[in-house]
Amino acid sequence: MIDRANRAYHVWRKVSVQDRAGILVESLERVKARFFEIAYATMHTTGQGYMMAFQASGPHAADRALEAIAAGYEELNRFPAAALWDKPMGKFNIQLNKEWRAVPKGISLVIGCSTFPTWNTVPGLYASLITGNPVIVKPHPGAILPIAIVVAEIQNVLKENNLDTNICQLAPDTYSKMITKELAEHPDVKLIDFTGNSAFGSYLEALPGKTTFTEKTGVNSVIIDSVEDADKVAANLAFSVSLYSGQMCTAPQNFFISETGIKTANGIISFDEFAQKVVDNVNSLVDNPKAGPFVLGTVQNKKTCDRVAEAEKLPGKVWLKSRTIANPQFANARTTTPVVVEIDPAQKDIFSKELFGPIALLIKTKNTDQSIELAQQLARQHGAISCGAYTTDASMREKIADAMALAATPVSFNLTGGIYMNQNAGFSDFHVTGGNPAGNASFTNPEYVIKRFTWVGHREPVKAV
Amino acid sequence: MIDRANRAYHVWRKVSVQDRAGILVESLERVKARFFEIAYATMHTTGQGYMMAFQASGPHAADRALEAIAAGYEELNRFPAAALWDKPMGKFNIQLNKEWRAVPKGISLVIGCSTFPTWNTVPGLYASLITGNPVIVKPHPGAILPIAIVVAEIQNVLKENNLDTNICQLAPDTYSKMITKELAEHPDVKLIDFTGNSAFGSYLEALPGKTTFTEKTGVNSVIIDSVEDADKVAANLAFSVSLYSGQMCTAPQNFFISETGIKTANGIISFDEFAQKVVDNVNSLVDNPKAGPFVLGTVQNKKTCDRVAEAEKLPGKVWLKSRTIANPQFANARTTTPVVVEIDPAQKDIFSKELFGPIALLIKTKNTDQSIELAQQLARQHGAISCGAYTTDASMREKIADAMALAATPVSFNLTGGIYMNQNAGFSDFHVTGGNPAGNASFTNPEYVIKRFTWVGHREPVKAV
Numbered sequence: 001m002i003d004r005a006n007r008a009y010h011v012w013r014k015v016s017v018q019d020r021a022g023i024l025v026e027s028l029e030r031v032k033a034r035f036f037e038i039a040y041a042t043m044h045t046t047g048q049g050y051m052m053a054f055q056a057s058g059p060h061a062a063d064r065a066l067e068a069i070a071a072g073y074e075e076l077n078r079f080p081a082a083a084l085w086d087k088p089m090g091k092f093n094i095q096l097n098k099e100w101r102a103v104p105k106g107i108s109l110v111i112g113c114s115t116f117p118t119w120n121t122v123p124g125l126y127a128s129l130i131t132g133n134p135v136i137v138k139p140h141p142g143a144i145l146p147i148a149i150v151v152a153e154i155q156n157v158l159k160e161n162n163l164d165t166n167i168c169q170l171a172p173d174t175y176s177k178m179i180t181k182e183l184a185e186h187p188d189v190k191l192i193d194f195t196g197n198s199a200f201g202s203y204l205e206a207l208p209g210k211t212t213f214t215e216k217t218g219v220n221s222v223i224i225d226s227v228e229d230a231d232k233v234a235a236n237l238a239f240s241v242s243l244y245s246g247q248m249c250t251a252p253q254n255f256f257i258s259e260t261g262i263k264t265a266n267g268i269i270s271f272d273e274f275a276q277k278v279v280d281n282v283n284s285l286v287d288n289p290k291a292g293p294f295v296l297g298t299v300q301n302k303k304t305c306d307r308v309a310e311a312e313k314l315p316g317k318v319w320l321k322s323r324t325i326a327n328p329q330f331a332n333a334r335t336t337t338p339v340v341v342e343i344d345p346a347q348k349d350i351f352s353k354e355l356f357g358p359i360a361l362l363i364k365t366k367n368t369d370q371s372i373e374l375a376q377q378l379a380r381q382h383g384a385i386s387c388g389a390y391t392t393d394a395s396m397r398e399k400i401a402d403a404m405a406l407a408a409t410p411v412s413f414n415l416t417g418g419i420y421m422n423q424n425a426g427f428s429d430f431h432v433t434g435g436n437p438a439g440n441a442s443f444t445n446p447e448y449v450i451k452r453f454t455w456v457g458h459r460e461p462v463k464a465v
Numbered sequence: 466m467i468d469r470a471n472r473a474y475h476v477w478r479k480v481s482v483q484d485r486a487g488i489l490v491e492s493l494e495r496v497k498a499r500f501f502e503i504a505y506a507t508m509h510t511t512g513q514g515y516m517m518a519f520q521a522s523g524p525h526a527a528d529r530a531l532e533a534i535a536a537g538y539e540e541l542n543r544f545p546a547a548a549l550w551d552k553p554m555g556k557f558n559i560q561l562n563k564e565w566r567a568v569p570k571g572i573s574l575v576i577g578c579s580t581f582p583t584w585n586t587v588p589g590l591y592a593s594l595i596t597g598n599p600v601i602v603k604p605h606p607g608a609i610l611p612i613a614i615v616v617a618e619i620q621n622v623l624k625e626n627n628l629d630t631n632i633c634q635l636a637p638d639t640y641s642k643m644i645t646k647e648l649a650e651h652p653d654v655k656l657i658d659f660t661g662n663s664a665f666g667s668y669l670e671a672l673p674g675k676t677t678f679t680e681k682t683g684v685n686s687v688i689i690d691s692v693e694d695a696d697k698v699a700a701n702l703a704f705s706v707s708l709y710s711g712q713m714c715t716a717p718q719n720f721f722i723s724e725t726g727i728k729t730a731n732g733i734i735s736f737d738e739f740a741q742k743v744v745d746n747v748n749s750l751v752d753n754p755k756a757g758p759f760v761l762g763t764v765q766n767k768k769t770c771d772r773v774a775e776a777e778k779l780p781g782k783v784w785l786k787s788r789t790i791a792n793p794q795f796a797n798a799r800t801t802t803p804v805v806v807e808i809d810p811a812q813k814d815i816f817s818k819e820l821f822g823p824i825a826l827l828i829k830t831k832n833t834d835q836s837i838e839l840a841q842q843l844a845r846q847h848g849a850i851s852c853g854a855y856t857t858d859a860s861m862r863e864k865i866a867d868a869m870a871l872a873a874t875p876v877s878f879n880l881t882g883g884i885y886m887n888q889n890a891g892f893s894d895f896h897v898t899g900g901n902p903a904g905n906a907s908f909t910n911p912e913y914v915i916k917r918f919t920w921v922g923h924r925e926p927v928k929a930v
Binding site: 405414446 | 550559919
């Protein structure tokens with residue numbers, strides 16, 4: 001694969017940016033025609049419900065891919081291909097013809113994850129391709145088909161344009177024989193994109209001689225200070241916790257609520273009252289046969305169920321135990337509903353790690369200032385990809401906005417209704433900022449494409465005519 | 466210093482980009498009034514001749530600083546501060562107010578070098594400042610005054626604007642008690658800029674939790690295939706070797722010439738004939754009392770003289786021995802003229818390391834293809850910051866341009882007259898590409914400013930009116 005990619009490198013790097021962009025956009029057109037197939041492939045590999053599988057692996061992933069193409073196209077056209085440099089020297093001028101070339105770095109390895117096999121893979125894939133690098137996609141062995149469809153369509157368009165299909169290769173492996181390290185450590189692999197656990201992400205980041213883009217894990221907080229309508233807030237958060245059974249890097253985990261309660265339009269409601277509202281809203285969601293099974297989806301990895309079961313043994317009041325629910329479409333679906341546990345803020349070791357899955361910890365703080373302090377500290381030390389905050393006070397809003405910005409964590413304020421802190425949009429949300437330990441890169445900060453090539457400028461005196 | 470910088474951070478990051486840009490541009494206006502003082506300070510600390518000291522430490526350094534301000538200003542204004550996000554959901558629209566903040570990374574440490582104390586320091590200094598980071602400038606203990614003048618003027622403008630002058634601090638040390646490592650390893654230092662030797666640069670790059678920009682050392686080649694006028698070429702190269710006694714990161718070291726000679730407009734001239742022309746041109750330059758002492762300048766570090774003396778013992782024909790010349794301005798000036806030695810291409814260990822100083826190695830290759838291969842290999846394995854090439858053949862020109870671009874090395878083609886491969890201009894030459902071992906950053910690729918801050922986007926539903 002490395003040999004084939006090395007040969008393809010010298011083909012692909014010589015294709016103009018315009019033609020690369022055309023080919024890649026065309027591949028997305030082809031992928032569009034297979035959105036339904038990709039949706040079902042995603043459901044059956046990741047356990048996502050149909051709606052999320054369609055959206056995340058289909059149009060939203062394509063949004064991200066298009067964003068990467070656009071960002072790369074912009075950067076590659078930022079500087080002129082050639083210019084006349086004219087310097088007055090007194091009695092004469094020195095004139096140089098200058099030209100600039102964007103040189104792709106080399107073989108790009110894009111490592112997929114098990115839960116979002118296309119959404120998390122296509123940004124790096126398309127960013128490397130638009131900037132002229134051949135790509136080897138190494139999917140998670142548990143979620144190959146969705147991204148294989150994308151790679152196939154890219155190869156189809158390459159073939160139609162009489163280009164080497166090895167410009168984009170698929171490198172599937174199996175649980176019993178993983179090939180990721182072997183590929184990543186190969187000296188010819190210059191670029192690595194990775195989504196997954198922090199230990200492996202940090203190992204990749206430390207490999208010398210590589211440019212690495214990682215999305216690792218984080219601990220996401222919700223700060224609840226004051227609200228307009230506590231019921232709407234509880235409903236929104238219950239949905240966020242339940243969505244795809246908490247198997248999203250943006251899912252909330254730690255809910256910081258003051259022991260003095262939450263100011264609302266109808267007076268203060270206590271910590272316990274709010275906790276009960278969250279529990280009630282989770283129950284009504286998961287017990288709604290028209291919503292619960294489809295919002296929760298199923299659990300990709302059995303270890304997640306074990307983690308949820310363990311959470312009930314945490315030292316604190318268990319507000320809601322996890323259950324299984326029946327999925328009307330799939331009799332043998334592995335399901336687990338959210339568990340809600342109250343944790344003392346002093347027990348930082350419990351809530352300062354990611355508990356992947358539908359696990360909500362309610363943490364009773366002294367006041368909102370302590371809530372902010374803890375959320376900021378967690379993000380700085382352990383990473384965070386999202387943050388929810390509820391406040392009706394403008395100065396408190398700015399305090400939260402500033403504190404979390406310093407921890408490089410985007411905040412969704414006062415979300416209610418059909419929009420959730422878990423959701424990150426292409427073209428306007430920088431998914432993973434790259435500024436805290438949750439990852440070193442952002443979809444699609446300009447750096448995300450710039451680091452995939454090198455500007456080299458040659459120059460030569462203008463010939464006297 | 467760290468405590469003061471931490472306090473200054475929260476002042477400076479809240480100053481608007483417009484105001485930061487205004488303050489920094491104003492500081493350059495003030496620096497302009499001190500260009501002559503900076504020039505003399507540079508001569509007396511680095512040994513540069515007056516002309517270079519004035520140009521490099523004065524207007525050219527200010528060009529670089531202005532370029533960093535402009536690049537930062539552009540990046541910080543690339544995305545809107547706020548936007549309305551409007552998503553049709555069928556029967557209703559979801560509307561969010563989104564806002565984006567550029568969050569500076571934190572304390573920036575800028576480590577100066579002994580030979581170009583302002584030119585190599587101001588890009589990182591101004592790039593960190595425009596993006597909102599407080600800076601600690603740690604000059605080389607042998608070249609403090611030139612950059613101290615710049616820091617003083619920045620502080621003057623900060624003071625006039627009622628801002629904390631600790632936004633930009635000078636941290637001088639002495640040879641007997643260096644403080645660089647202590648500063649670099651401090652956990653609050655988030656950004657490091659460095660120009661200097663590869664060993665220390667690589668140590669800095671490997672420090673965890675830092676964003677590091679390095680310019681280290683390289684091995685620069687000249688490929689001579691064919692020329693219009695061999696005398697003009699030899700004169701140009703003799704000047705390049707002699708300029709500031711080869712103490713430039715862009716100075717040529719390895720001259721690859723085919724054993725079959727060099728095609729010229731007047732027929733082929735042999736390797737030996739060309740070698741003699743280089744020798745003659747060096748001699749006539751250094752022996753010209755109106756040019757030699759001022760072009761050569763003096764030698765900053767005695768070790769450079771030792772290295773030149775050692776070069777005469779290299780296993781190959783010594784075409785020209787080094788001498789000392791008198792400097793009419795400074796009786797005790799430490800001078801050493803270029804040494805020219807012929808080296809066999811098989812003795813790669815000799816020419817594959819940087820021999821800092823006025824040392825020219827003439828390497829007799831089989832043909833130009835071997836010359837290109839060696840120059841590319843050296844740049845890839847050991848780094849290169851510049852490359853000179855002479856060819857009158859268009860296809861050979863493209864071969865060289867492509868091969869060296871793949872090694873991330875800019876090529877100056879066919880330079881004769883008053884322009885030299887050593888010179889890199891602001892705003893159009895990406896000084897150090899960042900794509901080979903000579904450094905991981907480029908003045909002023911967009912990445913050079915983008916990596917100094919993090920984009921964080923907050924969002925909130927639009928309130929129903």
